[in-house]
Structures are given as structure tokens and as C-alpha cells.
Amino acid sequence: MIPTITAFEQSPDEGQGLARDMRVRWALEEVGQPYEVRLVSFKELKQPAHLALHPFGQIPTYQEGDLALFETGSIIFHIAQRHPGLLPKNENARARAITWMFAALSTMEPPIIEREQIPYAEGDRPWHAERVPLMDDRVRVRLDQLSNRLGEADWLDGAFSAGDLMMVMVLRRLEGTGLVEEYPNLSAYVARGQARPAYQRAFDAQLAVFTAKSGSQTSRL
Amino acid sequence: MIPTITAFEQSPDEGQGLARDMRVRWALEEVGQPYEVRLVSFKELKQPAHLALHPFGQIPTYQEGDLALFETGSIIFHIAQRHPGLLPKNENARARAITWMFAALSTMEPPIIEREQIPYAEGDRPWHAERVPLMDDRVRVRLDQLSNRLGEADWLDGAFSAGDLMMVMVLRRLEGTGLVEEYPNLSAYVARGQARPAYQRAFDAQLAVFTAKSGSQTSRL
The missing domain is CATH 3.40.30.10 (Glutaredoxin)
Incomplete structure (x- = not known):
């Protein structure tokens, strides 16, 4: 079907x-x-x-x-x-890949969306320009941690999984901000996802x- | 183990x-x-x-x-x-319960956390008091939609599931704001979760x- x-x-x-x-x-x-x-x-x-x-x-x-x-x-x-x-057959590896799906949506994405929303939700408020660098720093905390975990690996836990798919898409929401580019391993990670047929x-x-x-x-x- | x-x-x-x-x-x-x-x-x-x-x-x-x-x-x-x-045996019901887990974490929780963070992340900024009612309204958009979907039902999709567990815990983060109390069916839903042994x-x-x-x-x- x-x-x-x-x-x-x-x-x-x-x-x-x-x-x-x-x-x-x-x-x-x-x-x-x-x-x-x-x-x-x-x-x-x-x-x-x-x-x-x-x-x-x-x-x-x-x-x-x-x-x-x-x-x-x-x-x-x-x-x-x-x-x-999209998910490994090994039970433990599968549970870890699912963990990265939740991490992308529940830990990484919320501050990225909060930053993205500033011009739409608060663009008419006098403080909106000042909130952008504050939120950049909060996003950087998560990018630092993600970059440290990824290290020199191609994907977050061995083979490409649904966790990487979700993480790459969440990181793509930062396009145009220059934030991902501060982390060469994360930039390469996103490019690796985008290169998949x-x-x-x-x-x-x-x-x-x-x-x-x-x-x-x-x-x- | x-x-x-x-x-x-x-x-x-x-x-x-x-x-x-x-x-x-x-x-x-x-x-x-x-x-x-x-x-x-x-x-x-x-x-x-x-x-x-x-x-x-x-x-x-x-x-x-x-x-x-x-x-x-x-x-x-x-x-x-x-x-x-925590999850129904029927495959479709199981997929719907998992949907509510993601909805709690990915749709409902982010604006709730954003509101909760204002005093910690921006409490020293002149605008922080003005952002609270703005965020209240964004949280209300989600509470309206959740309240409409729940209606008079006990749980979000038939029997209690991991989706309800997560949603009740996410709604509990609004304690003290009075926002959940604006929706009697959501208040009763949270109380129903808390009453479980x-x-x-x-x-x-x-x-x-x-x-x-x-x-x-x-x-x-």
C-alpha cells in the first residue's frame, strides 16, 4: 500500500x-x-x-x-x-539510533527553532535584535556538545541511521546563520547527509x- | 537485569x-x-x-x-x-501512542520550556517581564489544540499509554502558571495521570x- x-x-x-x-x-x-x-x-x-x-x-x-x-x-x-x-538490526544499536532521533527533536531542535522564531514572533519588539546573540550562545552550547560527541566519526553511532537523518535536517535549519560552520566536523556531517542519493x-x-x-x-x- | x-x-x-x-x-x-x-x-x-x-x-x-x-x-x-x-499491542494503536510521545516532546514541550527559561536565561534583561505574556499566548495555542483533541476522553488515544505519561509530565511543567487550569479537561487529564498508583x-x-x-x-x- x-x-x-x-x-x-x-x-x-x-x-x-x-x-x-x-x-x-x-x-x-x-x-x-x-x-x-x-x-x-x-x-x-x-x-x-x-x-x-x-x-x-x-x-x-x-x-x-x-x-x-x-x-x-x-x-x-x-x-x-x-x-x-534506517535502523540497525542489533537491539542495542537500534535503541541508540532511536535515542539520537529523540535528541535531535527534543534537545537540539528547540533552541534552534526558538532562535529562528525571533523575527516572526518578536520582530516588532524593541528587544528582538538583542535576543539573537543570546540565542546563538544557547545554540552553541548544544553544537559544542554534539561536535564533541561526533568527533571524527562519519555518523553519530556507527552506520547512518534515522537518528542521523533527523539530526542533519535539524542542523540544516541553521543555514545562513554561520553557526554550524563554526564546527568543521558538523559542517562535514551535514554535507555527508546531503550527499546521499x-x-x-x-x-x-x-x-x-x-x-x-x-x-x-x-x-x- | x-x-x-x-x-x-x-x-x-x-x-x-x-x-x-x-x-x-x-x-x-x-x-x-x-x-x-x-x-x-x-x-x-x-x-x-x-x-x-x-x-x-x-x-x-x-x-x-x-x-x-x-x-x-x-x-x-x-x-x-x-x-x-505502556504501549498497545495493536500495531496502528501502538504507532499512534508513539506519535503522542513525540508530540509531547517535540510540539508541546518546547514553548513550555522556553517560557520556563525566561527568568533563568533572560532575567537580567529589561524585556524579560514583557516576554512572559507573549510566551503564555504561544503556549495557549498548543493547549487549545490539545484540549480540542482530547475532548471528553480520559486519554489521548483510547487506553493510557507512554504518550499520556509523557504528555502529563510535560503539562505538569506549567504548574504555578495557571495555564493548564484554563482548560478543565486538561486539568482533569493531568490529575488522572497523577492519581495512578x-x-x-x-x-x-x-x-x-x-x-x-x-x-x-x-x-x-
Whole structure:
């Protein structure tokens, strides 16, 4: 059964692959699972039909027969359990890879999102410019710790896993801030993730949605 | 094999059960798994021996033979996979319960922590008092959505699960703010979690650590 995921009809990132459907597309490409995409407008996100699928009114969702899931962590874990390629078979290694999924979402991402939100949530407040360097420092605390743990390894715990997929995507949210670039091993780690063929197929697929919807491309048709 | 978890030697919450070892204790009590606790000082948290177990220098950790885990989401998932009582057997229901674990940690908790951190991270800045109502409103957006989804149900998806355990603990972090009390169904939901015998055993166990360490209790011995 081919699953259906949702993505933004008009992604605010303009095809940079930072919207969260990219995480799920990448996971599906890693395991070689075809999927369908249903595009959702900003208005539809807040309407009852979508809220029944996703109580927090976001994308992506994942539907497969009777099953409907939200939260990228849960969706990717579901995919990883059903198809080989994202979690090791050894039980202890598997538990450690799952640990890195939670670490990416629960420890690394919150200060990164908090920093990212400043211009949107507080851009009209007099203090917003002063909060950016404060938050940079809080993000650096986590980047320091992650960089120390990764060291010279290619991936966080042996082979590439769903934990690395999630961590690479979380670190990508810092693009343009220069923060990841302060840590050469983390920069190389993100680049290693982006170089994977499955990442590239997923990236191209989400970019194609933006390209098809954007006026400049339409006028070329 | 009896697992060992770590907890604060001197918990900053003074035994209120808000430190994250409470989540793991509760999960272990729900499944009837005995455990040992190793207390860690603030100084030890940042030293190499502890960082080898937990790269972000926090509690709790979970050790069981050769396996060492961190992140409460990962630890509780590990416990729930090995013992009945925290995740349904039906595959789809199980995937939905796991979704709620991620929703608690990745969608609900970050704005709650951001609000909680204001006095610690920015208490010396002139804007800190003004940020509290801003963050209250962002937390309310999530509480509204969660309250709408829960409705009149006892638990988020049928029977009590690890998803409810995590959500109740995340909502407890708002104690003293009055925010959960704006939603009677969420207040009742948290109280329902706290009334579980396993919750109470876990709460008493973490309180006993604080009581044993606190001077006033010592002087009564």
C-alpha cells in the first residue's frame, strides 16, 4: 500500500527543503518506498478535515490505509520499523539510533527553532535584535556538545541511521546563520547527509513542487 | 537485569517531581520493573565520565548491561518495548501512542520550556517581564489544540499509554502558571495521570531522595 504524505502547497522556504515533509521524503527514499503527496494550503491547515489528521494543524501527515500519523519523529520511526535501511538490526544499536532521533527533536531542535522564531514572533519588539546573540550562545552550547560527541566519526553511532537523518535536517535549519560552520566536523556531517542519493531524490521532489507552483516557472511552460 | 538510572543529587525542584528522572521512574513503575538510582552532582554532570553516558550533560541516563541510553523519550520507549503496560499491542494503536510521545516532546514541550527559561536565561534583561505574556499566548495555542483533541476522553488515544505519561509530565511543567487550569479537561487529564498508583510510587521515590538530602530532614533523624 502506497502511503500518502502532506506537504505545503506553497512552502515558506521556497523549495530549500527545510519544511518538515523533506524529512519524511528522505526517509521514504532511503528505504525505497514510493509515496504520494497531497498538497495543503495554509487555510486548509486550520480546517477541521486537516485538524482531524493533525491536531496541531501542521504538515506532514502520513496516511496508509486506516493508519494516520503526524509528528516527523513518529512517521520516520514507523517507516524505519517496517523497512530495512534506517535502523540497525542489533537491539542495542537500534535503541541508540532511536535515542539520537529523540535528541535531535527534543534537545537540539528547540533552541534552534526558538532562535529562528525571533523575527516572526518578536520582530516588532524593541528587544528582538538583542535576543539573537543570546540565542546563538544557547545554540552553541548544544553544537559544542554534539561536535564533541561526533568527533571524527562519519555518523553519530556507527552506520547512518534515522537518528542521523533527523539530526542533519535539524542542523540544516541553521543555514545562513554561520553557526554550524563554526564546527568543521558538523559542517562535514551535514554535507555527508546531503550527499546521499536518497537525500538528493527527496530534495528534488520537494523542489519540483515549488517550481511547478511558482509564477516564474509557470510562465516558462 | 536491574537497570540503573541517574537523577540529580540535589534536584532544583526540591522534590516536586518535575526533574526528568520522574518520567522514567513512572514508566518503570507502570511496568513493574525494579530499578536502581545513582545520584549525580551538578559538577559531575559536566565531567567526562557522565558526558560519556550523556553527551548533553543531563539526567536521566539509563544503563542495563552493555546498553547506555539518554533522552527520556528513548528510555521510555525502550522500557515500553520490553515490558507490557505502556504501549498497545495493536500495531496502528501502538504507532499512534508513539506519535503522542513525540508530540509531547517535540510540539508541546518546547514553548513550555522556553517560557520556563525566561527568568533563568533572560532575567537580567529589561524585556524579560514583557516576554512572559507573549510566551503564555504561544503556549495557549498548543493547549487549545490539545484540549480540542482530547475532548471528553480520559486519554489521548483510547487506553493510557507512554504518550499520556509523557504528555502529563510535560503539562505538569506549567504548574504555578495557571495555564493548564484554563482548560478543565486538561486539568482533569493531568490529575488522572497523577492519581495512578505507579505515578504515586514514582513520586514518593523521588521525594525520598530530596527528603534524605535536605538539612531539615537530616536534623530530625
